[in-house]
Amino acid sequence: MGTQDHSIPAGKPRLSMSGVSVRRGAREVLAGIGLTIAPGEVVVVIGPNGSGKSSLVMAAAGLLPASGVIDIEGRAIAALDPLERARLIAYVPQRSELMAPLLVREVVAMGRYVHGDGGNLGTLGTTATAAIVDALTAVDAVALAQRRFTELSGGEAQRVLLARALATGADTLLLDEPTSALDVAHRLALARMVRTLACRGKAVLIAVHDLTEAAAVGDRVILLSAGRVLKTGTPTEVIAPGPVREAYGIDVIAGGGYGYRERP
Amino acid sequence: MIPIALSALLVLACVLSLGIGPLRWEHVDHHVLMLRGTRLAAGVLAGASLAVAGVLMQGLFRNPLASPSVAGVTAGAGLGAQCAFIAYGLMPPALALVPIELWLPLGGFAGAGVALATLTTLARRNADLTSVLLIGMVLSILFSSIAGYLLAHGSDSYQLGRALIAFSLGALDSSSPAPVAMAVPVVVAGVIAAWCWGRPLDLALSGATEAASLGVDLARVRRWTLAWTALLAATSVVLGGGVGFVCLVVPNALRAAQGPAHRPLVLASALGGAVFLTFADVCARACHPGPGEIPLGVITGLVGAPFFLWFFRRERQAGRM
Numbered sequence: 001m002g003t004q005d006h007s008i009p010a011g012k013p014r015l016s017m018s019g020v021s022v023r024r025g026a027r028e029v030l031a032g033i034g035l036t037i038a039p040g041e042v043v044v045v046i047g048p049n050g051s052g053k054s055s056l057v058m059a060a061a062g063l064l065p066a067s068g069v070i071d072i073e074g075r076a077i078a079a080l081d082p083l084e085r086a087r088l089i090a091y092v093p094q095r096s097e098l099m100a101p102l103l104v105r106e107v108v109a110m111g112r113y114v115h116g117d118g119g120n121l122g123t124l125g126t127t128a129t130a131a132i133v134d135a136l137t138a139v140d141a142v143a144l145a146q147r148r149f150t151e152l153s154g155g156e157a158q159r160v161l162l163a164r165a166l167a168t169g170a171d172t173l174l175l176d177e178p179t180s181a182l183d184v185a186h187r188l189a190l191a192r193m194v195r196t197l198a199c200r201g202k203a204v205l206i207a208v209h210d211l212t213e214a215a216a217v218g219d220r221v222i223l224l225s226a227g228r229v230l231k232t233g234t235p236t237e238v239i240a241p242g243p244v245r246e247a248y249g250i251d252v253i254a255g256g257g258y259g260y261r262e263r264p
Numbered sequence: 265m266i267p268i269a270l271s272a273l274l275v276l277a278c279v280l281s282l283g284i285g286p287l288r289w290e291h292v293d294h295h296v297l298m299l300r301g302t303r304l305a306a307g308v309l310a311g312a313s314l315a316v317a318g319v320l321m322q323g324l325f326r327n328p329l330a331s332p333s334v335a336g337v338t339a340g341a342g343l344g345a346q347c348a349f350i351a352y353g354l355m356p357p358a359l360a361l362v363p364i365e366l367w368l369p370l371g372g373f374a375g376a377g378v379a380l381a382t383l384t385t386l387a388r389r390n391a392d393l394t395s396v397l398l399i400g401m402v403l404s405i406l407f408s409s410i411a412g413y414l415l416a417h418g419s420d421s422y423q424l425g426r427a428l429i430a431f432s433l434g435a436l437d438s439s440s441p442a443p444v445a446m447a448v449p450v451v452v453a454g455v456i457a458a459w460c461w462g463r464p465l466d467l468a469l470s471g472a473t474e475a476a477s478l479g480v481d482l483a484r485v486r487r488w489t490l491a492w493t494a495l496l497a498a499t500s501v502v503l504g505g506g507v508g509f510v511c512l513v514v515p516n517a518l519r520a521a522q523g524p525a526h527r528p529l530v531l532a533s534a535l536g537g538a539v540f541l542t543f544a545d546v547c548a549r550a551c552h553p554g555p556g557e558i559p560l561g562v563i564t565g566l567v568g569a570p571f572f573l574w575f576f577r578r579e580r581q582a583g584r585m
């Protein structure tokens with residue numbers, strides 16, 4: 001909760017949540033969540049399976065009915081219409097439900113819907129085309145543009161979904177385990193890209209499994225356990241033997257030489 | 265490329281439709297041409313509206329097999345129009361102020377609306393592809409059996425009975441110029457509306473959550489596309505009766521050829537539906553041994569049923585159903 005946040009950067013937060021709870025059926029999957037993300041900040045959500053990482057990301061995107069306060073750019077998310085909301089927040093699901101064999105270019109163009117692009121006979125203007133090419137370039141997927149989405153590998157599809165989110169131009173990015181299907185090169189590339197986006201003033205919330213990755217990419221880390229925030233703080237504070245044992249029930253050696261890091 | 269080819273085919277179909285009939289060409293005068301022209305226009309409009317209604321419904325349910333004729337919507341429209349037809353005959357002449365040309369479309373639209381509302385209500389909980397299809401088929405059987413009862417009941421009057429039989433089998437020959445002319449703005453508006461909703465329907469292919477995250481107001485898209493589907497299906501039923509499978513065959517064949525993006529699909533399907541039904545109507549006249557003709561719904565059924573089975577098998581094998 002907020003009392004543990006000692007390191008909120010200056011500037012008005014892009015996203016702030018307080019006392020957020022989410023029920024799915026009879027089960028409370030999130031309870032009393034509070035967090036803020038400032039421009040230029042990357043916040044990583046970690047936690048065991050079923051701890052509520054995906055629900056937290058979806059609730060922050062306004063895609064789950066939630067109680068409590070969720071503000072985006074100072075406005076209540078529930079009061080925004082879908083178009084306004086999508087202009088401010090982009091959400092990348094872990095897997096897409098898209099089963100239709102659309103071209104990758106067409107899938108990324110979906111991100112331009114919020115700007116009314118693709119209006120004239122389905123053709124895209126130069127701004128939209130440039131935004132789509134930029135988004136595909138950012139995720140190293142320009143070569144996939146003319147492929148069918150349904151024929152992509154899991155990692156390729158994940159990068160295309162990320163490109164679709166980037167094409168919206170939203171300043172807050174919410175990524176649900178964006179690296180789960182990526183190879184090591186693309187994982188490192190994604191981490192680099194997230195840092196670059198943050199440098200340009202975007203606010204990023206990422207749910208990840210890999211603790212090494214969480215430590216490498218996050219300014220702050222939120223550790224969830226059974227729908228509650230167990231600890232938040234800097235990566236070294238949170239990804240430490242104590243909290244990790246409490247959440248996952250395993251003993252780890254901090255900085256014990258496992259994992260990898262890209263050579264600067 | 266595909267729209268150009270379809271336009272060329274449509275021209276060919278129109279020429280054949282105007283040229284082929286029991287009368288030898290040298291005896292054809294402008295009266296005969298007027299009759300054939302009306303029939304041709306009815307076929308073009310009914311085919312286009314059915315195919316576009318199919319595109320809308322398949323997009324909305326994210327299911328390539330959900331089409332008005334398979335899911336009970338045309339059966340509902342047919343039943344509604346039949347009820348209107350019978351109600352009109354029962355009314356004392358003083359009350360029958362609204363002409364029959366308006367009664368039929370109103371009844372058809374109401375019937376299609378009831379069918380779609382029932383389908384979406386029942387399928388809300390089990391929105392998977394197979395449930396939608398099964399519920400739709402059950403509705404279709406229900407509406408058809410009620411229509412069958414009305415048919416038996418209506419046979420007391422020979423004239424009414426004949427009209428109802430022609431209606432339920434699908435036929436373009438009973439169309440008079442007035443309803444065809446009235447249908448033109450409805451079908452044009454429907455195709456334009458379907459084209460406009462094509463973009464949010466593209467996004468809706470990614471499922472409700474992702475579409476909402478990309479800015480689509482899915483409830484609104486659902487309301488409007490359902491209304492346009494009902495209107496287009498009702499129009500086709502009023503023009504051509506119970507013509508099945510156009511809404512299934514045409515959009516799916518074109519989707520395989522040019523991809524699932526909705527806007528190009530709407531335009532190509534409008535053309536393709538017109539071509540398909542016009543050719544079917546030419547066959548209905550040209551292929552019957554002796555005088556008379558084959559009911560149009562029989563021809564589209566002969567083409568459509570095998571296509572449905574083949575397509576269902578293909579989807580199953582691809583693991584999509």
